[in-house]
Amino acid sequence: ELPDEISYEYLMQESVRVMVDVLGDAHTSYFDPDQLRQVNIDLEGSYEGIGAWVDPTADYLTIVAPIPGSPAEEVGLKPGDRIIAVDGEDMTGIDGDLVIRRVLGPAGTPVLLTIERDGEAEPFDVEIVRARIVIPTVEYEMLDNNIAYLHLFNFGTDSPEEFHTALEDLLSQNPD
16 A cells, blocks of 8 residues: 655665565565564563554454563453544554554553443443563463473574573472
8 A cells, every 4th residue: 555655765675575575585574664663672671552462464453461560451452442533533444553652651641542342232432551571581381290381482582591590490499
């Protein structure tokens, strides 16, 4: 979809995107500045927003899961919730990556989301105060039968240290 005004920057970005696509390499891709910002959130391990993993590819930006302890979890957002409006503006037909930009914002600022949820007759509004969100890299625990469980969510700058700390803690409990 073409923007209202075609700038030199837009033409350059699209040219590079096409050149990279022509390579046909599944492991090579081009990120425009907004996409790069999204990728860096995972790598840096923190960002300012509501604290939820989302799917931007559905008809509406959809909550995959709230991050534990986040504002999204505190207000009761659930997997499958669809964000159909942000601050009263209808998000029908808006690209999910653009909706994400509307939901992200400085910590301490509010955002009003209109949520459509399966099983609810009507959409409802939820006001969330954005916060600095630290994305968990690992989760771990001892399970029944003395089994150590370690789940690596993603790779970021703190992943090796967090993984090592979790592994040391689990191994200190002498798992089977």
